Amino acid sequence: MKWIPIDVSATANMPDESTLTTRAAAIETKTKAFSGHFTDLHTAWNGLSGLYQAPAQQQVLTAMNTPKTAAEDIVDSSTSIKNALQDFATAVGDIQAKRTTLVGDIADAKTQFDAILDPQVGRLIRDPLVKRAANLATEYTTAQQTCVTALKAVDRVTTDVTSHYAPGILDLVSNDAERLQRAASGQDSTPAQIRAYYAYLGKMSPDEITTFAKEYPEAMVYGPRNSMPAREQVDFWTGLSPAQQSALITSLPIIAGNTEGATYAQRAESNERVLRMMLDGRFPTTAAQDKAYQAIANSLVAPTASDPDRHLISFDPSTDKPLAGVSIGNVDGASQVTINASGITSKTQGMEGEVENAQALWDAQLPYTGGTHSVIAWIGYDSPGGFPASTEVNYTDKARVGGAELATQLDGMHLTRALNDGNVPRINVGAHSYGTTMAAYALTQTEFDVDSVYFYGSAGLDPQVADSADDLHVKDADNGRPAVYATQAMGDLVAPGGIFSSQFGDVARISPTDDAFGAQVLDAEESVDEYGRPLKATTGHSGHGTYDGQPLSVPHNQVELAKFLFDYAKGEAIGAYDTETGHGYLDRDTTSLHHYARVASGNTSGLEITDQAATDDFVESSTERLNRLMAAPGELVDGGQRTFNSATDGTQSGLNALQDSFVGTANSAFDGGQNLFSSATKGGQSFLSHAANGGFDFVQDHVGLGDNDTIDSLQEGASDAGNGLVDGTRDLANGGLDLVQGGGNTVADGAADLRNFLIDDQQESVNNNIDSGQKLVGVVADSTQRTAEYGLREYSATHRDEPTR
Amino acid sequence: MAWIVDVAAVKTLLSSAEGTLELTEPAKDAVNTAVETVETSLAGECEGIATALSTLRTDVLVNDMTDTMTRGNNAIQGTGESVRAFQTMDAEMRDRAQSMSASVPVYGPPAPGGVPSSMFNFGTRNRTVES
Incomplete structure (x- = not known):
């Protein structure tokens, strides 16, 4: 009979029993050495009894009891760890011995097998060996689980305590700061943990900040992922001495780079320091991160010497989707600042394109401002992926998180400029696609009204927070209506598709170009500017069109639209994600970009305003069709x-x-x-x-x-x-x-x-x-x-x- | 209870204690390294154990050791601070007493044999005042 190999690979790479036993014992030995110092300390401390007599003598003489007991308890912890590991090692040794026997038996059986003709006899020989191999694998898994359970049972023997005195020879400040940094930088960190970290940093001397950064370099580049309210951040920053601020910029740049109150020059200096550190290989990074860091670095280089400088004014290098904000021009001195929030599928791996879009807007605004303005390309939130791999765009959770962060940065800009030069600029928000969903959350949370908002290709707004333009914290335009502008190109079918599909998520969103919302709706089709120059239509969803293939056929009736939506839901809407080259919302010489520039510059006189985009008719009728389908x-x-x-x-x-x-x-x-x-x-x-x-x-x-x-x-x-x-x-x-x-x-x-x-x-x-x-x-x-x-x-x-x- | 503080001896003891406490820093690092070594050797093959060990090291052992060191340091630094306060007060009392004695002229010049030692006896404590 032909021999069928028996799989014993599950136990092929087990750790060596002897090595593991030795290393486990070392943990206990080293912990005993640690504890031994406290025993010595306690013994020496007893000598105080003859040297120190005072009313509170007892408290002084017993002051070293708790550390000694705690150290002994830590030894007990280490003993538990050692036992768990050694039990595992013993189990591994046992399994290894059985395995050796099994492998021998398998070799013997294989030798005999050639002479066996009867399959029944063959099975009688082979099946028990297969079972033994399986049993060994199970034993190994069980041994690991037992060890993990035992390790997880080891708990803290002390409670956190603050250093009340100068650390002397110990670096206790760094230890405390590290602990607070870890808590504040976790994915699930609480506002209290973040505040505690900032409060501690505020008390550290410049030297302590420097030492902490050396002791714990991760703190230089990883900070809290969530923000404190803008006012608290400003209070923190202004409460620091210049030396402390300087120490943070140099040693903990992730903090200085992302704290409201710091000037944008300080932030850029700090964030660009973080970026260099992420690129120089001193921290472990993933390929996705490397790609993002490089793209951000590339985006900071202005195309020509005559173009305005670019600055990294916000940066979070953590996770595979780093976040960043790159400004075109100097935010500190700008008369107008526009934050352009990116939409669905945007990520900093594509930062160059986002910054190029921002540059196009900056250029389009130039005739209206004379160059005193700034535009920020903002990928400051974790935007959702696209169909069909991800349906996250149907949900609002990423928009809510991003909205809170954007609100903080908008208020922070207001406060920082008011603080540093007393001249708050005109502040505008532009948002694309899912970025509009996110920005609407932001603009219902801000303390200060922004001067205008421009939504383009919106994936819909949450009506529970904003069912009207009046709900957004935006000032009125010259015509007395809120300066909330929205556009939706006829050729962009992704945006209405996003609104349509949101009813399968957590909130059925509404379109800002729907007349019921009350925004000032602008066209994105072919037109001419105020000087008669032709402007191009937007023919897809992208900010920047790069598609040179067959243009997407725009549905012209309900049947075609229904088919498109069905295909879209399946991720098969061929061409839906593609926008003709030069026909994106922010491509140069498009109607959309021209309108955006005028809105951001406050130059809206003479713009042709309508109440509702044509695509909203499609959405309404398709929704009606869906309802009918449901009712049938x-x-x-x-x-x-x-x-x-x-x-x-x-x-x-x-x-x-x-x-x-x-x-x-x-x-x-x-x-x-x-x-x-x-x-x-x-x-x-x-x-x-x-x-x-x-x-x-x-x-x-x-x-x-x-x-x-x-x-x-x-x-x-x-x-x-x-x-x-x-x-x-x-x-x-x-x-x-x-x-x-x-x-x-x-x-x-x-x-x-x-x-x-x-x-x-x-x-x-x-x-x-x-x-x-x-x-x-x-x-x-x-x-x-x-x-x-x-x-x-x-x-x-x-x-x-x-x-x- | 009377205050009897042998300042010099206490300071010597505290200094020695600081030296001992200083040894706990590398000892803590050694424990950290010992656990990390096992973590590294088990990573991949026994990922569950390696992860559990890592959590145990950062969240339990290091924090416990740091807290223990902080408590030890608080004891040493706190006692040192008390002794310094006592020493300052003692020096102040000495200066004040000397000043007072210097401003009492009615006694006239010291009698032959010097000032009686009882004039400067402030108690029974052993006092070593450092300048």
């Missing part, structure tokens, strides 16, 4: 019910008529019989009465000649005979009548039984039909609804991005 199964059920109810009523009505007919016939027969016999009786009675009376009269006429006794006798006899005849006739009539009545009743009862049987039978049949029909329609309805709604929800829920922030 229910309507089918109702229709079936109505049909069956009608059929039941008809059957019942027919049967009632049948019963009435039977009863009527029976009653007619009965009545006829009754009348017949009644007439017969009466006739008989009359006849017999006439006969009797005739006989009587006859007798009386003839017997009147006889004696009275004879006459009486004859009269009595005649009378009896007549009465007997009358009674007999009556009995005969009554008997006939009873017979007829009984027959009639029998016929009536039979008719009633028949009717009832027929009605019951029909009713049951009808009920069964209704039940079957309802079940059938219910199945169809459930199936349809599940496909149309739950299926999409499920798809939506299972294709979300992994959260990184």
Whole structure:
């Protein structure tokens, strides 16, 4: 027989028992050495008893008891760790021995196998070996789990304590700072942990800050991922001495680079220091991070010497999706600043493109500002991925997190400029795609109103926080309406698709270009500027179009739109993500960019404002179609019910008529019989009465000649005979009548039984039909609804991005 | 209870204690390294154990050791601060007493044999005042 190898790979690379045992013992040994110093300390401390006598002597003399006990408890912890590891090592040694035996047995079996012809015999040899290999793998897994369980049972033996005194020879400040930094920088850090870290940094001297950075270099580049409110950050920064600020810029640049209150020059200097450190290889990074860092670095280089400088004014290098804000121009001195928030699928790996878009806006604004403005390319939130791999765009959680951060930075800009030069610039927000969803959250949280907002290609806003332009913290424009502007290109089908698909997420979002929202809607199609120069249409969703292939066919009716949305939901909307080269929202010489530049510059006089974009008509009608689709199964059920109810009523009505007919016939027969016999009786009675009376009269006429006794006798006899005849006739009539009545009743009862049987039978049949029909329609309805709604929800829920922030 | 502080001896003891405490820094690092060594050797093959050890090291052992060191340091630094305060007060009392004695002329010049030692006896404590 041919030998089939037995898999023993699960136990092939187990750790060496002896090495692990030795290393586990070393943990305990080293911990004992640590503890031994506290034993020595305690012993030496006892010498104080002869040197120090004071009212609080006892507290002083016992001050070293707690550290000594704690150190001994730590030894106990290390013993538990050692035991867990050594038990595991022992188990591994045991498994290793069994494995060695097993491998030998397998080799022997393999040798014998060639001579075996009977498969049954072959199995008898091989199967136990397979089982032994599997058992060993299980034993190994169990041993690891046992070890992990034992390690997890080891808990803290002390509670956190602050250093009350100068650390002397110990670097306790760095230890405390490190602990606070770890807590504040975690993904799930709380506001209290972040505040605690900042508060501690505020108390550190410049030297301590420098030492801390040397001791714990990670603190130089990783800071809290979430922000404190802008005012708290400004208070923190302004509460520092210049030397402390300088130390933070030099030693903890991630803090100085992202704290409101610091000038944007200080922030840029700090963040660019962090970026250099991330690029120079001193910290472990992933390929995705490296790509992002390099893209950010590239984006900071202005294309020509005459272009404004670029600065990294915010930066978070953590995770595979680093965040960054790059300014075109100097934010500290700008008269106008526009933060342009990116949309779906944006990430800093593509920072160069985002900054190029910002540069295009800066250039477009130039005629209106004379160059005193700044534009910030902002990828400051974890934007969602796109269909079909991710359905995160259907949900609002990333927008909520990003919105809070954007609100902090907007307020921070206001406060920082007011603090540093007292000249708050005109502050504008531009947002694209899902960035509009995020920005709407921001603009309902800011302390200060911004001067304008420009939404383009919106993926929809959460109506629970902003169902009207009035809800956004935006100042009024010259025309007295909120300076909330929105545009939606006819050729951009991704944006309405995003709004449409949001109903399968957590919030059904609304379009800012819908008339109900009340934004000032601007066109994004072909037009001319105020000088008559032609401007291009936007033909896709992107800020910057790069697609040179077949242009996407724009749906022109409901059927085409429905097909597009269906394809979009499946991720098969070919061309939907592509925008013709030069026809993105922020491509130069487009209507959209021109409008954006004028809005950001506050130069909106003469702009043609409409109330609703044409694509919103598509969205509304498609939503209506969807609702109809959802309602159809229910309507089918109702229709079936109505049909069956009608059929039941008809059957019942027919049967009632049948019963009435039977009863009527029976009653007619009965009545006829009754009348017949009644007439017969009466006739008989009359006849017999006439006969009797005739006989009587006859007798009386003839017997009147006889004696009275004879006459009486004859009269009595005649009378009896007549009465007997009358009674007999009556009995005969009554008997006939009873017979007829009984027959009639029998016929009536039979008719009633028949009717009832027929009605019951029909009713049951009808009920069964209704039940079957309802079940059938219910199945169809459930199936349809599940496909149309739950299926999409499920798809939506299972294709979300992994959260990184 | 009377205050009896042998300042010099206490200072010597505290200095020695600081020296001992200083040894705990490398000792802590040694524990850290010992655990890290096991972590590294188990990474990959026994990832669950390596992860558990890493958590144990950063969240439990290092924090426990740091807290213990902080408590030890607080004891040493706190006692040192008290002794310094006592020493300052003692020096102040000495200066004040000398000043007071210098401003009392009614006694005239010292009698032959010098000022009686009882004039400068402030108690029974052993006092070593460093300038």
